[in-house]
Amino acid sequence: MHEDRESCVRAVQSKDARFDGWFFTAVLTTRIYCRPSCPVVPPKPENMVFYPSAAAAQQAGFRACKRCRPDASPGSPQWNERADLVARAMRLIADGVVDRDGVPGLAARLGYSVRQIQRQLVAELGAGPLALARAQRAQTARLLIETTTVPLTDVALAAGFGSIRTFNETVREVFALSPSELRARAARRLPTAAPGSLMLRLPFRQPLCPDNLFGHLAATGVPGVEEWREGAYRRTLRLPHGHGIVALRPLPEHIECQLTLTDLRDLATAIARCRWLLDLDADPLAVDAQLSTDPYLKPLVEKNPGRRVPRTVDTAEFAVRAVLGQQVSTAAARTHAARLVVAHGEPIEDPGGGLTHLFPMTETIDPAKLAVPQSRRRTLAALIAALAGDEIDLGAGSDWNKAREQLIDLPGFGPWTVETIAMRALGDPDAFVPTDLGIRYAARDLGLPETPAGLNGHAAAWRPWRAYAVQYLWATGDHAINKLPA
Structure with a gap:
């Protein structure tokens, strides 16, 4: 859908939540990407760029909006409606296969070469399996940072990051805040859990x-x-x-x-x-x-x-x-x-x-x-x-x-x-x-x-x-x- 510019602009201008997860809106002037229903005043159409995935927006150098939290929007319904290679790959990435077994493990599960999977995911989603898995790790890290008191070093390992440095860099790059700043912002609204x-x-x-x-x-x-x-x-x-x-x-x-x-x-x-x-x-x-x-x-x-x-x-x-x-x-x-x-x-x-x-x-x-x-x-x-x-x-x-x-x-x-x-x-x-x-x-x-x-x-x-x-x-x-x- 991200290629239908006119429809995307209409969805953003009307703040239509039905399209959350279908595409992501990046704003050239602020270098922020949002979900279509973002509550802020919509940018001018000429400043909008549309991406099929959060990973593609991140890879292009945009950071997630702090208001609408586009990384937490419902997933694209396409991956549950379709049975082709891209949809099957997305279901496996969501299930953590890349984090556990790497891209070769994903390819083995699907019966295709690493190169074929990389090519098809980039063609449709603007990002390869590693970038898609990285976006998921960033979202997992944010959940742990904002909803638990787990030490940040443990959060990094639990979210699948190979090092504390990579964890810190990714969180700051995606959310424009350090892990400790994210936790401080969320401290006032931590949900009550056992x-x-x-x-x-x-x-x-x-x-x-x-x-x-x-x-x-x-x-x-x-x-x-x-x-x-x-x-x-x-x-x-x-x-x-x-x-x-x-x-x-x-x-x-x-x-x-x-x-x-x-x-x-x-x-x-x-x-x-x-x-x-x-x-x-x-x-x-x-x-x-x-x-x-x-x-x-x-x-x-x-x-x-x-x-x-x-x-x-x-x-x-x-x-x-x-x-x-x-x-x-x-x-x-x-x-x-x-x-x-x-x-x-x-x-x-x-x-x-x-x-x-x-x-x-x-x-x-x-x-x-x-x-x-x-x-x-x-x-x-x-x-x-x-x-x-x-x-x-x-x-x-x-x-x-x-x-x-x-x-x-x-x-x-x-x-x-x-x-x-x-x-x-x-x-x-x-x-x-x-x-x-x-x-x-x-x-x-x-x-x-x-x-x-x-x-x-x-x-x-x-x-x-x-x-x-x-x-x-x-x-x-x-x-x-x-x-x-x-």
């Missing part, structure tokens, strides 16, 4: 309907791994350097996020996974506008706009849970998963609630010991073997269509299981489950075609947002997944 935890705000594009999003996560939550407590969804996280616990509370203007981590180096990854879980980088206006063209869906969209797709923080975990949930009720699926967690999960302590375990890693699961039908044991064993042997990739940088092909080849994997994983684990916004019983009941009640073939045909007009249509259709039923817990 000892050892971080309290953050996760931004999103309005509107957001929390009912199905948090209702689904709470209603399907695995005891010991997930819980709803005092108005917040809480769960354990398995992270690259340790584990964590997160509490996510829906508020009108943002999601309150309280994180407790065993290793602060996991902060950026934890935030990225929580944003992915809640689909916070979605563009609800684009989704709802498309779905509202269907007269059957329009009343549902107008009643509760901004529905998101509840996802997962661990794709392998969700794939296992999808198999356990085949042809059983939500309650039965939770029971099977809870038994699995008790038998194979890793115990943790949760002073602030009732969480007891991390969900088991797939290699620790023994399907033969599960109290499920023999056919499901075979399906689970095949999935575990495929994941362990790297025969299937369900990670952040996976190719959605290739993953579908790999899943459908496994015994016991039908369209419902494959599309459920595509929708909630892989994040494909066009995943669709016309065979789902709840969808078929909704179709019947609304007067839509009830057969999978007929519904598929009708749903062609909903593309590329059929996964969001599923949320609106599910919401027609009287089920706990559609309601915030009391």
Whole structure:
């Protein structure tokens, strides 16, 4: 979008928050870059330059605005809507792959050369993987500086900087303030959090309907791994350097996020996974506008706009849970998963609630010991073997269509299981489950075609947002997944 100068200028002049994260405005006279909705008086159009990423603006020598904090805006929805190389690379960079494994590690995960990835990212985003990862490190550092009392030397290491000098130089270059100056500015407004935890705000594009999003996560939550407590969804996280616990509370203007981590180096990854879980980088206006063209869906969209797709923080975990949930009720699926967690999960302590375990890693699961039908044991064993042997990739940088092909080849994997994983684990916004019983009941009640073939045909007009249509259709039923817990 940054190449459409006329549209960008209009968005900046109207302070349109819908475009935050889509592009960044740099001001030639002040050498500052902002989000489109920056509250300051818009600069003259001839002084505006537009960039597709914060990293590109930083690389061009601009520093982040102290008023609108463009580095903290919602991410571009493109990286969750697309399945091409650039989108897959951006999802992996957000998950911390470059910081952990370098650019060669990113290239290996994607199956391309370092040169190819560098060329494509620069062509579309104006910055390569190292610059994009550097921008993320700067944002992580700012979060730790402004929301914790962690010593600044520890902040530098936790944010992924190789040295204190690089940390100081980067923070001053990006924010025009030293780390100690940033902390002093934030001291008056530090959020209150429990000892050892971080309290953050996760931004999103309005509107957001929390009912199905948090209702689904709470209603399907695995005891010991997930819980709803005092108005917040809480769960354990398995992270690259340790584990964590997160509490996510829906508020009108943002999601309150309280994180407790065993290793602060996991902060950026934890935030990225929580944003992915809640689909916070979605563009609800684009989704709802498309779905509202269907007269059957329009009343549902107008009643509760901004529905998101509840996802997962661990794709392998969700794939296992999808198999356990085949042809059983939500309650039965939770029971099977809870038994699995008790038998194979890793115990943790949760002073602030009732969480007891991390969900088991797939290699620790023994399907033969599960109290499920023999056919499901075979399906689970095949999935575990495929994941362990790297025969299937369900990670952040996976190719959605290739993953579908790999899943459908496994015994016991039908369209419902494959599309459920595509929708909630892989994040494909066009995943669709016309065979789902709840969808078929909704179709019947609304007067839509009830057969999978007929519904598929009708749903062609909903593309590329059929996964969001599923949320609106599910919401027609009287089920706990559609309601915030009391």
